[in-house]
Amino acid sequence: MKETEVELLRLIEKNANLEVEKIAKLMGKSKQEIEALIASLEEKKAILGYSTLIDWAKVENEEEVTAMVDVKVTPARGVGFDKVAERIYRFPEVKAVYLMSGAYDLSVSVRGSTMMEIGHFISEKLSTLDSVLSTTTHFVLKKYKHDGIILEDDDDDDKRIVVSP
């Protein structure tokens, strides 16, 4: 991938809200060049979407519960873990699925509005899948940092003196 593509991706990974004109100015390119670059990256599916990082804990009546579930599965001949992973990631409650090295196979992140709801999903849907051997559920108690963003970062004021040589 070209250096400019990587630079562009790094910029919008940090802030998907940047206008094309601004990106063009920052990178010293024309607006058209940036538009073409973005289009080609979308085409290649290097850019998959533009989401907003929200701290739902700050939104009244929208508090949520997240669980990280360690899942042991039986891989199937020919498709390995992919088939069972798909069976799992198709559920909208499932926010992330990773194949892991180590003591278990899939790490599944599940989101719901209550612990009960997540418990119900795991016991009724996830653990009853044929290839799932066992599940171990860990509920998230507090989020400190997510996707590189510190959630309670109120210490970002400029501590520099106003004018210096």
Place this chain on the structure above:
Amino acid sequence: MNQYLSTQVADLKPSGIRRFFDLAAQMDDVISLGVGEPDFVTPWSFIEQSFHALEQGYTSYTENAGMLELREEISAYLHRSFDLSYDASDQVIVSVGASQAIDLALRAIVNPGDEVIVVEPSFVAYVPAITLAGGTPVTIQTKAEDDFKVQPEQIEAAITPKTKAIMLCNPNNPTGTFLEKIELEKLAKVIEKHDLLVLSDEIYAELTYDEPYTSFPAIRDMKERTILISGFSKAFAMTGWRLGYAAGPAEIIAAMVKIHQYTMMCAPTMAQHAALEAMKNGQESVQHMLESYKQRRNLIVSSLNDIGLDCPNPGGAFYAFPSIKATGLSSAEFAEQLLQEEHVAVVPGEVFGASGEGYIRCSYATSIKQLDEAMTRIKRFTEKRINPVTASSESTS
């Protein structure tokens, strides 16, 4: 009490920057483009390394010249980044900021009456540091039409039998001017011909954006007559740690260590440990910051030109140095009125030397959001002055 002061100090002009600092300090919504330091906090791994060293009990003095391990890392860094070879045992000294290294270097080489050439616009400390070392500063005024690059003839013209050394700052604070290898080679010829020493302040060496950087002592035959001065403040975002270094001929470094041991003992130990981490594992952090500075340089330069403040593209450091001549104001008037009316702090070019008049220094080491807001305010301010008729008719229509 003034009668007790040394005349040398009493005669020293206070820094022009100070006045703006006092003014700006009284306002609470100031956007400052007057800051000569990174907006990044020191990378966490450097800070953490310093914590670790403190926990291990590294709270005592180090060798006068700095921890040998750090000097070795600095030497290795200078080799890999700039193709320089300095012996860590006797050609490198760790100082309290590059500022102290400048002071040590001048005191080590200047005899009373010796002249030292300063290329202006320049960092505000050079001239007073020369004076305090007992030397006589001789200034050269670079020109906007030369992109503020010093010309060999200008150096030639400033040389007298008393000239001992010349101070160079590349990339330059405040202009952001960046001298390329071929330009440095031309200067080297004059320097060699007149047997001068060079104090090469390369604190911004990592922060160059378009062309490869050449360190002055890497120029043929220049290493023996150059004191390279640099530090961790700018590229490594470590201003408050106060840690710099100098590298040069063993005899000069030994003289600098001698002054250092009597006046400073050594640079702060915990800062030296943080710097060790910076040298070993800091390059990736530096690259991230560099990319961000470059983007913001592109943004500010295009905005300033759009506003009508003519601004060439600076090749290094984190300063833009636009001309404000179109407004008809002096640089001090511009800076003062801008601060009063729009609460944006910039530094008037005149504080960096006579040739800085007509220009302002804008540091772009600040967030994109702040830069945008500053540009909006500067635009409003400038429009009123460049084209008062259109500006006022637009506002009434």
